[in-house]
Amino acid sequence: MQKLSVLGTLASASIRSELQYRANAVSSIIGGILFQITGFVVVWIIAARFGQIGGWGLPELTFLYGMRLTSHGIFYACFSQMFEFDRVLITGEFDRYLVRPMPPLIQLFTRKLRINAFGDLIGGTVLVIAASTAAPVDWSPLAVTYLILAMIGGGLVEGAVQITLGSLSFRFLQTLPLRSTVNEVFNLYGNYPNTIFPGALRWSLTFLLPIAFVAFFPASVLLNRAGELSVPLWLAAASPLVGMVLFSIAVRVWKWQSVHYQSSGN
Amino acid sequence: MNIAMHYGAWREIARSRIRVQYMYRFAVILHFLLAAVTIYLLTVVWRSAYGDSTEVDGIPLKLMLVYLTIGNLQSKFLRPEIGYDIVDRIRQGQIGFDISRPVSYPSQLVATEAGLMLGMAPMLILVLPVAGFLGELAPPASWEAGIGYAASFLIAWLIAVELSMIIGLVAFWTLEMTGFMMVYNLVGSFATGALVPLWFMPDLLRQFVQLLPFQSIVYIPVSIYIGIPATGHIATALLLQCFWAVVLVGVIAIVWKRAMIRTVIQGG
Numbered sequence: 463m464q465k466l467s468v469l470g471t472l473a474s475a476s477i478r479s480e481l482q483y484r485a486n487a488v489s490s491i492i493g494g495i496l497f498q499i500t501g502f503v504v505v506w507i508i509a510a511r512f513g514q515i516g517g518w519g520l521p522e523l524t525f526l527y528g529m530r531l532t533s534h535g536i537f538y539a540c541f542s543q544m545f546e547f548d549r550v551l552i553t554g555e556f557d558r559y560l561v562r563p564m565p566p567l568i569q570l571f572t573r574k575l576r577i578n579a580f581g582d583l584i585g586g587t588v589l590v591i592a593a594s595t596a597a598p599v600d601w602s603p604l605a606v607t608y609l610i611l612a613m614i615g616g617g618l619v620e621g622a623v624q625i626t627l628g629s630l631s632f633r634f635l636q637t638l639p640l641r642s643t644v645n646e647v648f649n650l651y652g653n654y655p656n657t658i659f660p661g662a663l664r665w666s667l668t669f670l671l672p673i674a675f676v677a678f679f680p681a682s683v684l685l686n687r688a689g690e691l692s693v694p695l696w697l698a699a700a701s702p703l704v705g706m707v708l709f710s711i712a713v714r715v716w717k718w719q720s721v722h723y724q725s726s727g728n
Numbered sequence: 729m730n731i732a733m734h735y736g737a738w739r740e741i742a743r744s745r746i747r748v749q750y751m752y753r754f755a756v757i758l759h760f761l762l763a764a765v766t767i768y769l770l771t772v773v774w775r776s777a778y779g780d781s782t783e784v785d786g787i788p789l790k791l792m793l794v795y796l797t798i799g800n801l802q803s804k805f806l807r808p809e810i811g812y813d814i815v816d817r818i819r820q821g822q823i824g825f826d827i828s829r830p831v832s833y834p835s836q837l838v839a840t841e842a843g844l845m846l847g848m849a850p851m852l853i854l855v856l857p858v859a860g861f862l863g864e865l866a867p868p869a870s871w872e873a874g875i876g877y878a879a880s881f882l883i884a885w886l887i888a889v890e891l892s893m894i895i896g897l898v899a900f901w902t903l904e905m906t907g908f909m910m911v912y913n914l915v916g917s918f919a920t921g922a923l924v925p926l927w928f929m930p931d932l933l934r935q936f937v938q939l940l941p942f943q944s945i946v947y948i949p950v951s952i953y954i955g956i957p958a959t960g961h962i963a964t965a966l967l968l969q970c971f972w973a974v975v976l977v978g979v980i981a982i983v984w985k986r987a988m989i990r991t992v993i994q995g996g
Contacts, residue, residue, distance in 0.1 A: 493910045500918045507924050507933075512777040512784070639758060646762060650769050658776040 468564060472572035480577045487577045494581020501653060502527055502589065516658035521596035522685055523655075528589030529609070530652045530677035533616025535582030537624075540617065542576035544624040545645075548631050548638045554726045567625075567716060586613075599684050608702070612680035615705030619676050620648060622705070622712035629712075629719035644671065652676050657690055664692060672708065675701045737831045742843030749847025756848055760855035763804040768862035770796045770923070785927060790864060791954045795925055797863030799950045802881070803922035805852055806888040806945055809844060810837045811909060814896030827991070834893065834984060841889045869955025876962035880949035883969040887944045890976035891916070897980070900987040921947030926958065941972040 481487055505527055509520040518526070543550075550556050550570060559566035590609075599605060624641055631637045648671075656664055656678045668674040679698035682688050688695045697704075749756060771793055778789045814837070817823045826833050859865070868874035895912055902908070917923065919942035926934050926947050937943055943958065948965050951958045957965045 496911055496914055500914045500923075503918060504923045507929060508773065508777045510930065511928055512779070514777070514779075515773055516776045639755070643758070643762060643765075647765060650766060654769070654773055658772050 465564065465568075469568055469572065472564075472569075473575075476572055476575040480575045490576075490578040491581045491584070494578035495585045496581075497578075498531055498582060498585045501649075502585075505653065516655035517690070518655050518687075521593045522598075522681075522687075524589050524593035525597040525599070525685065526655065526677055526681045527653050528586050528591075528593060529613055529616065529681050530586070531582050532586030532590060532613045533676050534620065534649065534652075535579050535584075535586050536614060536617030537620035538576060538579035538582055541571055541621040541624060542579060543570050543573045544621075544628045544641070545638065546570075546573065547628050548636050551631055551635060551723070552726060556723065557725050566720070567713065597685060600686070605684060608680070609684060611702040612677075612684075615680070615702030616676035618705035618709040619672050620645075622708035623648075623671065625709075625712040626715050629716040632719045632722040647671065648673055648676065652678070655682075657692075661692075668693065672704070675704045675708075734831050734835070737829075738835065738839035738842075741836055741839040742846065745840055745843025746847035749844055749851075753851055756851040757855060760801070760804060760852055761858065763800050764855060764859045764862050767797050767800045767859055770800065771863050787925075787927065787956070790866070791956070792925070793864035794866045795950050795954055796922075797859055797865055798953060799920075799922045799925075799946045800863075801852065801856075801859055802884070802950065803917065803920055803946050805845070805848060806885055807913075808841050808889050808892035810841050810889065811892040811896035811912075813837075813840070814893070815899040815909075818899050823991075827988070834980060837893055837896075838889060841892075845885065866954075868953050872962060873952055873955050873957075876957070876966065877949055877953040880952050880966055880969060883966065883973055884945050884949045886973050887941055887969065887976060890973065890980060891941065893980055894976065894983060897983045897987055900990055916942050916945075919943065920945045921950075925951070927956075941976065944969045944972050 502524075505515070505523050506520065508515055509518075509523050513519065515523060547570060550559075550573070556566065559569040562569060594601070623644060627637055627641050627644060651659075651667060652673045656667055656674045659667060664674075679691070679693075680701040682691055683695070683699050683701075688698055691698050774792055774796065775789065778784060778792070782789055814823075817826060823833075826836060829836065856865070868877055895909060898908070919937050919940050921937070921943055926937060926943060929937065948958045948969055952962050952965055959965045959968060
């Protein structure tokens with residue numbers, strides 16, 4: 463309980479420190495939105511001209527894109543500091559985390575807030591809402607709850623992958639290029655229906671890199687398209703749960719790898 | 729004599745940058761491999777969009793895939809770094825040394841960028857088979873298209889360098905560029921036509937993009953390569969590029985002059 467209140471204090475401190483630079487904060491958020499708009503414009507142009515991608519129409523594609531983007535925003539708002547982790551290790555900043563009475567991973571996450579995450583959150587929410595009437599979803603309180611849980615779960619899936627790969631930095635010091643590339647693959651491949659890929663790749667993007675669980679599976683469930691999937695319905699529907707499970711495994715892996723930490727000296 | 733001396737300086741600047749790229753060769757290869765990942769995705773997406781039709785709006789699927797493959801490699805290749813360089817040097821005050829050299833600063837920048845590109849070329853060639861495997865490669869549509877592409881590529885390079893330089897020089901006034909640079913990169917990456925060729929854009933968007941210089945960087949050269957030149961003829965497409973190259977030289981001259989006045993006021 464006390465840990466939670468410390469977590470709250472740390473998180474709000476990092477938010478307040480970002481908001482001190484107001485002009486920068488606003489331009490970062492706008493930059494974040496613009497960044498995602500370019501990706502969406504590609505989907506929009508193709509869907510408008512050709513009518514479909516992988517059998518999905520524009521409203522459905524927009525819905526998928528919005529869900530993925532919101533998940534990414536949640537991931538980025540909570541775990542963006544994974545992208546600074548290598549530097550934290552190399553500069554010896556990690557030593558400080560070890561002597562404080564708080565799990566080091568939480569200290570890492572609350573280290574700084576990347577404000578452009580709000581660009582993703584705003585952009586993603588707008589797309590989901592914009593698509594919500596045109597997309598064939600049977601809206602009910604249950605569906606809305608599932609949507610929210612699924613987007614949180616998607617953020618946790620991305621977090622789990624980054625934390626697992628990041629834990630390798632305890633041994634190899636630098637894994638950022640690898641993780642940036644993986645993040646890029648999530649950002650590119652996660653926005654399209656997984657069914658457009660050939661079989662082996664579809665499988666890899668489900669079980670090797672769990673990109674399909676971020677948005678494609680839950681979106682298929684909500685859009686009543688689960689019949690097209692190559693996995694059973696229960697597995698696709700369990701995406702939010704998959705996020706939580708993968709995340710707790712990732713935290714364990716991280717702890718297990720952290721015994722290999724060798725301080726660079728301070 | 730002056731030119732000869734300058735030429736020597738430019739050559740040395742370019743040479744040092746080639747060495748820098750060689751030192752970062754793995755980062756450069758990764759940069760191009762990421763382009764290959766994008767190319768593969770675009771290939772799958774456009775294949776799916778074409779569905780059963782082999783041709784849409786007179787554009788066969790195969791040509792479309794060749795366009796995307798070459799266009800995206802080219803767009804990663806023509807991404808000048810001097811914009812960032814200029815900002816760094818202004819903020820750290822090193823710009824004073826750059827300006828006081830006998831060779832003009834803009835020409836140093838062009839030499840820098842030439843070196844960086846030449847240094848990247850071997851890595852690009854290494855990645856080419858991968859990109860061809862994931863996307864689609866084909867020789868130019870005809871020998872005219874090949875020659876036209878070579879010429880167009882050189883002008884595209886010049887325009888990319890000029891644009892990057894203009895963005896960088898704005899830092900003489902603003903000092904902080906990251907937000908602006910990000911917007912420029914994004915709008916630029918779309919308006920070059922690397923992700924969606926101009927012929928598939930909705931009319932209003934296409935008309936807007938045609939008013940910008942960015943289409944000269946990817947769309948015009950690659951459309952010449954595949955034999956469907958922008959503006960209908962290779963010659964007029966090249967002329968349009970030349971027009972922008974010259975206009976941008978003018979803009980740089982004006983911005984540079986004003987930047988120099990400003991630097992003196994600051995006390996250098």
